[in-house]
Amino acid sequence: MKKIELLAPAGDLEKLKTAIIYGADAVYIGGEKFGLRAASKNFTDEEMIEGIEFAHSRGKKVYVTCNIIPHNMDLNGVKEYFISLEKLGVDAIIVADPAFMSIAKEVVPDMELHLSTQANTTNYITADFWHKQGISRIVSARELSMKEIKDIKTHCPDLEIEMFVHGAMCISYSGRCLMSNFMTNRDANKGACAQPCRWNYSLVEEKRPGEYFPIEQDERGTYFFNSKDLCLIEHTKEIIESGVDSMKIEGRIKTAYYVAVVVRAYRMAIDSYYENPDAWQFKQEWLDEVQKASYRDFTTAFFDGSKDTSNSQNYGSGSYIRTYDIIGNVLSYDENTKLCRVRQKNRFFKNDEIEIIGPNFPTTTATIKSITSLDGKDMDCSNIPMQEVYVDLGIDVKQDYILRKKVDK
Template sequence: MMKKPELLAPAGNLEKMKMALLYGADAVYLGGKLYGLRALGGNFTREELREAVGFAHKLKKKVYVTVNIFPHNSDLRGLPDYLRYLQEIGVDALLVADLGVFMMARECIPDMELHISTQANNTNWATVNAWHALGAKRVVLAREMSLKEVREIREKTSADLEMFVHGAMCISYSGRCLLSNYFTGRDSNRGSCAQSCRWKYALVEETRPGKYFPIEEDERGTYIMNSKDMCLLPHIADVIESGVESLKIEGRMKSVHYAASVVRAYRLAIDAYFEDPAHFKVQQEWLDELEKVSHRPYTTGFYYHQPTADDQLYGTSSYQQTSEFIGLVRDYDTTTQYATVEQRNNMKIGQEIEVFQPNAPLYRQVLSDMLDEEGNPIAVAPHAQQIVKIRMDKPVEPYTILRRDIPAKA
């Protein structure tokens, strides 16, 4: 029997981590305040790291911590102490990219499971086997890999393999980029990427400063390095059958809504495949779920072919989505049928909303009865994170997401 792969989700903060696990992730990857590649992603204090590990382990799930910067000498100060702290609180594995950090971890915390980050540019079986021989348990494959290449690596290594299946693509090989450093002084390889590849560019000739020439025939300029987002859910059977141990979702800087919705779609797809592989079929409702969150148009990246112009977005760097996150259920009173909700976007009486739960089917209802914290009837909840009570048509569980459709543009 083929082993069911782990579903690994991003967690930019404690709330996103809880949502990812409750909506179906088997494990999460997250970063502390130092040593990770998402310095602007919120991240976790030492106390929050301890709480995260405790929450996950109660659910019998795992936490992996990123220590995957390419450090300069100054970055190494305090690293041994931090590594020992991660072992003390029970972190399940570390993600590293730098050989020096890897060897330091092997020396300081020899019992810790080590995973090799995609930042290490793992594109062939020889590299995977080399890391495995040094003591790595798992290697994260570069996004720039085809299905054929993944299958060949699987045949030639006994290391666990992890691959990205969903999220943003990087214009540079596995994130090894100097653009951000050059333009802004923020080093992407030390956690501070400014996403310079998403900017709009034009040409300037040195003798005519201030005279901007479009790179193609478009007066708005062009986004020459702006990739579409990866989405392999329509091909999840191929992914599973390639034999990788972990399927990874990108997006530690994305929203709570993103964490819950993307995880839930992939959870349902993976489980459905293993219930009946011979008759498995991708369901439209899973694909619809991925359209509800903020994203760029989707592509399969390098998985089936070398990317072409169709895999890039030249006219805009904006996102699209079909649904808007408006509230998060904190509690539900079975007697009164009121849910206590934290507002995340303007909501008002008369709107039709969708109720999206961790462990129950979607349903829709009209907002017909809403109270403020003092129990007074209100028609609208306009204030950010305002606490309101809403009468629900059906029972709901904590961490349920309330959302509304975004009207299609004419």
């Protein structure tokens, strides 16, 4: 049985390595040009080389986003950039526009091309059209139901389909939005979205300038453009059995901790299915796990085909929910001393109760028994970002495990 791909976001080299270590089959990244995440750190050529080597040495793939909606001026340098990507060894280029697709077919004819969700592919005739132009995979529009996606796969069995299953949703049609341009002069279709859909709004009457009337959902006002986050982990079995080729997680601007937590949860759900498809059952612990990364409530959005998406909006707040903080990454573990070397991310104290997660390692609770500086001094607290210390957790751990602590309200 061909296994479904788990595709993870990688906004920088740390996130790429984290995604692969925690179970992603492939990652999508952006270079320094032509991608839709200008706020992400993105990759230099040198970082891309290191990331591709890291992925390929583990049998994983790297896709590069070149999915802006280009104007004439944006066509300069595209040919040279695509040729450089091929030389670097990327596995596919993600495009959204016929111009970039045409250029790619001309200068890198053997390169695999994926069609971004920005292209708004919503039916099987359109999907087939793109397939005939040389597209090997489409990223389905987020506005599609599971039934519609299955219909596309039925009519286009040789075309791969990539489907968003987790992460931020957009108020606009698959991300084609002009609000950010209009309000902040930042072009969302070139990667610089200011997310004005997340802001709180009031009403101003034309002849009463300066008088702001709240559009009240409650005492805080209403965020009527603000979508909840997508989460389809409960529907893993249906998605796999639909014939979809890739389950995609959104979030190149999110933290490495977010990537680790969400990838790990979906990895567990997917692997559980392949162990025994007929007996697969959703486990609440998987949903509990993704809720330990920051999120804006969850919705299944258009999955079931419902036309009423009012429950998919978060009218009360544009803020994230955050219940856990990463406190450190395990750099190494000494079997003799039973101490792990930890790089601190958020402060922690001796006697703190924490959780430990790792790839192929169940969520485990522990108590910090001791903290020691690298020169051997006992410490009550580690409170300097990126500080490295030795920690006694009382249990065996491995490199790349993550330590986290419940947020103190």
